Amino acid sequence: xxxxxxxxxxxxxxxxxxxxxxxxxxxxxxxxxxxxxxxxxxxxxxxxxxxxxxxxxxxxxxxxxxxxxxxxxxxxxxxxxxxxxxxxxxxxxxxxxxxxxxxxxxxxxxxxxxxxxxxxxxxxxxxxxxxxxxxxxxxxxxxxxxxxxxxxxxxxxxxxxxxxxxxxxxxxxxxxxxxxxxxxxxxxxxxxxxxxxxxxxxxxxxxxxxxxxxxxxxxxxxxxxxxxxxxxxxxxxxxxxxxxxxxxxxxxxxxxxxxxxxxxxxxxxxxxxxxxxxxxxxxxxxxxxxx
Amino acid sequence: xxxxxxxxxxxxxxxxxxxxxxxxxxxxxxxxxxxxxxxxxxxxxxxxxxxxxxxxxxxxxxxxxxxxxxxxxxxxxxxxxxxxxxxxxxxxxxxxxxxxxxxxxxxxxxxxxxxxxxxxxxxxxxxxxxxxxxxxxxxxxxxxxxxxxxxxxxxxxxxxxxxxxxxxxxxxxxxxxxxxxxxxxxxxxxxxxxxxxxxxxxxxxxxxxxxxxxxxxxxxxxxxxxxxxxxxxxxxxxxxxxxxxxxxxxxxxxxxxxxxxxxxxxxxxxxxxxxxxxxxxxxxxxxxxxxxxxxxxxxxxxxxxxxxxxxxxxxxxxxxxxxx
Numbered sequence: 001x002x003x004x005x006x007x008x009x010x011x012x013x014x015x016x017x018x019x020x021x022x023x024x025x026x027x028x029x030x031x032x033x034x035x036x037x038x039x040x041x042x043x044x045x046x047x048x049x050x051x052x053x054x055x056x057x058x059x060x061x062x063x064x065x066x067x068x069x070x071x072x073x074x075x076x077x078x079x080x081x082x083x084x085x086x087x088x089x090x091x092x093x094x095x096x097x098x099x100x101x102x103x104x105x106x107x108x109x110x111x112x113x114x115x116x117x118x119x120x121x122x123x124x125x126x127x128x129x130x131x132x133x134x135x136x137x138x139x140x141x142x143x144x145x146x147x148x149x150x151x152x153x154x155x156x157x158x159x160x161x162x163x164x165x166x167x168x169x170x171x172x173x174x175x176x177x178x179x180x181x182x183x184x185x186x187x188x189x190x191x192x193x194x195x196x197x198x199x200x201x202x203x204x205x206x207x208x209x210x211x212x213x214x215x216x217x218x219x220x221x222x223x224x225x226x227x228x229x230x231x232x233x234x235x236x237x238x239x240x241x242x243x244x245x246x247x248x249x250x251x252x253x254x255x256x257x258x259x260x261x262x263x264x265x266x267x268x269x270x271x272x273x274x275x276x277x278x279x280x281x282x283x284x285x286x287x288x289x290x291x
Numbered sequence: 292x293x294x295x296x297x298x299x300x301x302x303x304x305x306x307x308x309x310x311x312x313x314x315x316x317x318x319x320x321x322x323x324x325x326x327x328x329x330x331x332x333x334x335x336x337x338x339x340x341x342x343x344x345x346x347x348x349x350x351x352x353x354x355x356x357x358x359x360x361x362x363x364x365x366x367x368x369x370x371x372x373x374x375x376x377x378x379x380x381x382x383x384x385x386x387x388x389x390x391x392x393x394x395x396x397x398x399x400x401x402x403x404x405x406x407x408x409x410x411x412x413x414x415x416x417x418x419x420x421x422x423x424x425x426x427x428x429x430x431x432x433x434x435x436x437x438x439x440x441x442x443x444x445x446x447x448x449x450x451x452x453x454x455x456x457x458x459x460x461x462x463x464x465x466x467x468x469x470x471x472x473x474x475x476x477x478x479x480x481x482x483x484x485x486x487x488x489x490x491x492x493x494x495x496x497x498x499x500x501x502x503x504x505x506x507x508x509x510x511x512x513x514x515x516x517x518x519x520x521x522x523x524x525x526x527x528x529x530x531x532x533x534x535x536x537x538x539x540x541x542x543x544x545x546x547x548x549x550x551x552x553x554x555x556x557x558x559x560x561x562x563x564x565x566x567x568x569x570x571x572x573x574x575x576x577x578x579x580x581x582x583x584x585x586x587x588x589x590x591x592x593x594x595x596x597x598x599x600x601x602x603x604x605x606x607x608x609x610x611x612x613x614x615x
Contacts, residue, residue: 038401088594094400095347099537100593103586106534110583114573217579221530225408232405262420269409269416273395276406280397 005136010253012134016143016212018249019150023205024227025234025241026157027198033174033236034194037086038094040101041078042202043224044108048074049203050215051112054121063126067207071200077108078199082192105220112217123210142211149208153201154238170194222265226252229272301463308455312448321447325519327559328454332461332512334539334551336505339465342545344501345481347400349533350391350407351509353414356528357384358510359517360418363431366518374439377514381507388506389499396498411533418525430524437518450519457515458552461508466548468504477501531578538585541592544599553601558585 024042031039049070056066081104089096126145131138161167172180173190181187206215213219230248234240248268256264312321337351361380366373391410398406418425425431437444437453444450468474476497479487488494517523535558543554562581573580596603 038404085590085594089597091597092593094404095341096593096597098347098401098404099541100590102534102537103589103593105586106579106582107586107590110579110581110586113577113579114583222412225412228405229409232402260420263416266413266416266420269413273406273409273413276398276402277394279402 002136006257008135009137010257011250012137012139012143014250014253015246016146016209016249017252018246019146020205020209020213020223020245021226021230021248022150022242022245023153023201024224025230025245026153026238027202027205028224028228028231029234029236029238029241030194031198032231034170035082035086035191036177037097038101038228039195039198040098040224041081041105041108042198042227043220043222044105044112045074045078045199045202045220046206046209046223047112047215047217047220048077048108049206050123050210050219051116051121051206051217052203053207053210054123054215055116057123063124067204070207071203074203075196075200078195079192081199082195086195087188087191105224109217109220116217118217120214120216121210122214123207125211140212142208146208146212149204150242154242157238226268229268233272233275301466305459308459312451318447321451323559323563325447325450325454327556328451328458329512329516329519330535330539330559331552331555332454332458333509334536334543334555335458335461335465335548336508337536338540338543338545338551339469339477339548340501340505341540343469343481343548344477344498345484346396346498346502347404348395348407348502349404350410350414351505352528352532352536353411354384354388354506354509355513355516355532356414356418356523356525357387358513359523359528360425360431361510362514363434363517363523364424366435366437367431367433373435373437373518377511377518380514381510384510385503385507388503392499392502392506396495396502411529415525415529418528425525426523428525430522430527431517432522434517434521434523436521444518450515454512454515454519457511461511462548462552469548473497473500531582534582534585535578538589540599541589542599544596544601544603546598547601547605550599550601554599557600561588 024046027042027045028039031037031042052070052073053063053066056069057063061069081101085100085104086097089100092100125140125142127141129141131140133139159167161171169180169185170190170193172183172185173187177187180190209215226248227245230245231241234242234244248271251271252264252268255267259267311324315321333351333355340346340348340351358377358380361383362373362376365371365376365379370376371379395403395406395410418430419428422428442449444453469478476487476492477500479490479492480494480497480501484494513528539554539558540551541554542557543550543552545551562585565581565584592599598606
């Protein structure tokens with residue numbers, strides 16, 4: 001494999017994982033902006049999507065049926081999390097919500113371990129076509145599904161937020177809860193909705209990516225965390241999140257390819273720490289843009 | 292100003308802990324109580340960090356792990372006597388905590404939480420990847436016994452007194468610290484940093500001070516832990532330990548200084564009880580399966596007793612005293 005085709009190969013895998021982080025980052029920022037809660041269970045929703053689809057397709061359901069059931073059940077689980085854990089906590093600080101959602105995540109993860117065991121699982125690809133060659137690198141058709149999914153999600157969310165009354169209500173809620181209530185937006189319903197949307201989107205991500213990256217009970221934590229990194233560094237906006245996620249994916253793919261696959265997470269985590277610390281410096285020349 | 296109100300109950304606690312090995316010769320009870328002391332020390336520091344100083348750092352288990360690795364490496368390579376490894380570890384962890392804390396503590400709220408979580412994961416990966424020094428995924432094996440002078444720490448009972456000595460010393464230190472001028476300054480950071488800086492408190496300095504102090508305590512606990520179980524593994528000091536410590540703090544309640552210690556006692560004994568009960572039903576009891584039960588416990592306590600069991604107890608005693 002020549003250097004050129006290696007570079008193309010890593011770019012492809014970088015963009016693939018970047019799209020995954022982008023959608024998960026959007027899930028995080030939806031919940032954070034509207035409910036003001038860091039939902040550490042987001043990564044577990046990704047895991048649930050993949051695992052439920054795998055177990056249903058093993059029982060003889062078709063791919064479409066099992067995917068739909070997986071998305072619906074994850075959405076219901078997300079709604080249960082909001083109603084039974086987040087809403088009853090009164091006067092919670094930031095830390096209380098973080099601990100509560102981490103606890104939820106560990107409960108979900110533990111139950112998944114008991115139900116489905118600790119092996120990694122593979123979901124069948126959506127289309128039965130062979131991988132094809134692009135510039136000397138192999139391109140799995142499933143990658144196109146992932147990228148298409150990202151385009152569909154970002155496009156439809158942009159339409160929802162900008163051109164519908166409901167979407168404008170969501171944006172009001174993100175700006176100021178009390179004002180939103182004063183002008184007649186049902187903020188409780190909005191909070192429930194954003195949790196359900198995040199659950200559904202995250203589980204769909206899990207389903208789309210399961211044929212490429214495998215799935216297992218433990219995939220949730222790191223995938224979810226990288227989505228969070230993308231959302232934070234992208235300053236919680238959709239465009240920012242997607243572009244940062246792509247950058248993260250590329251850094252990860254190239255460091256895995258050229259340096260060491262064991263250390264790829266180290267580099268992304270270091271980059272986010274350095275970025276967050278640089279943000280706090282007051283004398284940086286480009287501060288206006290990174291803030 | 293020296294507090295005297297709690298002295299009697301503290302003495303009773305010391306007496307009870309000192310008498311326990313006399314009352315029971317059961318080595319199982321003694322060894323579990325060792326774990327209570329070690330985890331209690333860790334939770335004590337993190338409780339002060341989170342609930343008193345208001346620094347939402349999740350990197351605390353890292354210092355515990357670093358302490359264990361430093362002491363273990365020093366003991367295995369024979370660089371210095373084993374007891375010196377504990378001190379070397381504490382000094383090194385203090386330095387590392389200073390170097391990491393100085394830039395990191397500029398962050399606030401959620402951002403600090405995320406960055407410190409990243410630190411936790413970075414060290415977990417580092418322990419696993421640099422296998423020539425740390426032994427990789429299998430970890431360090433064959434850590435020699437701890438010897439101080441001519442005393443060899445051979446039995447559980449030795450470690451029992453060592454770990455409880457450390458734990459109570461840390462508690463005493465923190466108790467006096469929190470009732471001093473520095474402690475009141477730290478306490479004021481939790482409520483409002485703007486207000487405390489207006490009172491002439493150097494916010495950045497006190498945040499860093501608390502961070503380093505609790506890191507050193509965690510490192511001491513980690514060193515004792517590694518000599519007690521005599522091996523270390525990267526996965527022990529990562530996310531799983533963070534979950535356990537958070538559970539202890541939430542169950543015990545962080546507002547009272549003794550809360551995390553109560554939490555550690557309850558959680559570790561509950562876990563033993565759970566393992567005894569569930570052994571027939573569930574074949575494997577890993578930390579992930581424990582996390583189901585403790586996750587549910589944490590959620591229930593956050594909803595119904597936001598200040599933890601120690602907070603509820605204090606409220607109950609207050610109410611009883613007032614009505615009587």
